[in-house]
Amino acid sequence: MKLLDILTSPWSICPEKMAEIRNIYSAHLRGPKIDWKEMQASVALIPGGDKQEEAYQVMNGVAVIPVKGVLTKGISFFSFLFGGSSLKQIGIAFQAALDDPLVKSILLDVDSPGGTLDGTEELGEAIFQARGQKPIIAYTDGSMTSGAYWIASAADEIYISGDTVLVGSIGVVATHIDYSKSEEMMGEKWTEITGGRYKRVYSAHRPLSDEGAATIQDQVDYFYLTFVNTIARNRGVDQEAALAMADGKIFIGKQAMEVGLVDGVEAFSDLINSAEVSAGQQFSAKEEPIVNKDELKTKHPDVYEAVLAEGKAFGLEHATAAKQTGIEEGKALGAAAERQRIADVRAQLIPGHEALIDQLAADGKTTGQEAAMKMVAAEKTTRLAVHAALKEDGALGVAQPAAPVLPAKPAEKDFMAEVEKVISEKKVGRGTAVSIVARENPKLHETWLASLKPQSKQE
Numbered sequence: 001m002k003l004l005d006i007l008t009s010p011w012s013i014c015p016e017k018m019a020e021i022r023n024i025y026s027a028h029l030r031g032p033k034i035d036w037k038e039m040q041a042s043v044a045l046i047p048g049g050d051k052q053e054e055a056y057q058v059m060n061g062v063a064v065i066p067v068k069g070v071l072t073k074g075i076s077f078f079s080f081l082f083g084g085s086s087l088k089q090i091g092i093a094f095q096a097a098l099d100d101p102l103v104k105s106i107l108l109d110v111d112s113p114g115g116t117l118d119g120t121e122e123l124g125e126a127i128f129q130a131r132g133q134k135p136i137i138a139y140t141d142g143s144m145t146s147g148a149y150w151i152a153s154a155a156d157e158i159y160i161s162g163d164t165v166l167v168g169s170i171g172v173v174a175t176h177i178d179y180s181k182s183e184e185m186m187g188e189k190w191t192e193i194t195g196g197r198y199k200r201v202y203s204a205h206r207p208l209s210d211e212g213a214a215t216i217q218d219q220v221d222y223f224y225l226t227f228v229n230t231i232a233r234n235r236g237v238d239q240e241a242a243l244a245m246a247d248g249k250i251f252i253g254k255q256a257m258e259v260g261l262v263d264g265v266e267a268f269s270d271l272i273n274s275a276e277v278s279a280g281q282q283f284s285a286k287e288e289p290i291v292n293k294d295e296l297k298t299k300h301p302d303v304y305e306a307v308l309a310e311g312k313a314f315g316l317e318h319a320t321a322a323k324q325t326g327i328e329e330g331k332a333l334g335a336a337a338e339r340q341r342i343a344d345v346r347a348q349l350i351p352g353h354e355a356l357i358d359q360l361a362a363d364g365k366t367t368g369q370e371a372a373m374k375m376v377a378a379e380k381t382t383r384l385a386v387h388a389a390l391k392e393d394g395a396l397g398v399a400q401p402a403a404p405v406l407p408a409k410p411a412e413k414d415f416m417a418e419v420e421k422v423i424s425e426k427k428v429g430r431g432t433a434v435s436i437v438a439r440e441n442p443k444l445h446e447t448w449l450a451s452l453k454p455q456s457k458q459e
Helices: 003-008 015-030 036-043 077-081 087-099 120-129 147-152 180-185 210-235 239-245 254-258 268-274 293-299 301-346 354-362 368-396 410-426 430-440 442-458
Strands: 011-013 057-059 062-072 105-116 136-145 157-160 166-168 250-252
Touching: 062 087, 062 147, 062 268, 087 105, 087 120, 105 120, 105 147, 105 268, 120 147, 120 210, 136 147, 136 268, 147 210, 210 239, 250 254, 293 301, 301 354, 301 368, 354 368, 368 430, 368 442, 410 430, 410 442, 430 442
Parallel strands: 062 105, 105 136, 136 157, 136 166
Antiparallel strands: 011 105, 057 062, 166 250
């Protein structure tokens, strides 16, 4: 692989480090050339080389996996220049930690500006898919930007050491290098024969065309959208919230907490010594985790009984509180319902029947609909009485043959006597007087109405 191929590939790295890498490439063009093959050969001399299977340290049951420097898919010259890391080796170490019975949790110790996209998504996805197997924490006391954050976001939780660390710079960059002028000065002219419209649409041997720039931009936009959607999924936020984090800005310390990039501030030693992780589990490196109540009862009967007793006490306390709450809520609901019933009943009042409506409102059972029916019935009775009285008033005004005098019935005499009394005292017409007497003496009124029936038949 050529150095130019690496440099022009899409990167997810903070701008300052990208500029540094470009400067190295420029020096490579101007001065002695970096022998890539020799560099690859020297990698094999590193103990373990690119075949290294494990790269983590177990501390108190926590596997600490370093994620340092510029990240590339495999070991490269960046490993020498920037103390970079191989994404492939990190993935091998991560899987080994998952399989290691002495490892109870995994901590990604991150201090990286990011790196190439090639290999980043694969490692991040492997970490995300491992959630639930063992608790996973990402931690930094330096920088966790761009591709390094992509990887860290896949952990269960993310912590920083303090208020001076750098987090964010979420974005993608691709570089086009046009060294046609340099070739021209050296007397070189490249002619590329291609098949396919886009095969060399952004060739390094000629200035970048609009079509070439648009093609690169489309690629960068696609990678960026993938990055944003992955952050949204990993951090459990919507795309809008992820975009607020992923505008390329670097957040310092607690600023990263405020936008949701990290979960808190912790010292490295506290994370290791507590042996606690995001899932809230506590493990000892020499003890198997208890996964169900039967194992707890068998292996730790004292703990089982204590937990059982605590659960019972907790349940009783909350059951009593819930019962009292239910009683209070029931009383409140009952009172509200009764107030509504009374309001519904009183809403059916027909003037002149106030006494009846008071009785219905106070009985605690009559509904508004039932009160309406009783109001109508009472009003109908009153109107019949008024009609009868008016009919009687009309008869008095017309000359009629003398009718035989019949002994008045006591009930009729009593009722009409009351009517005459009201006419005299209140100076009202006979019809109004009948209505008043009917409301005030309903039984006398009913008796009077009954006494009228035989008289009607006789007539």
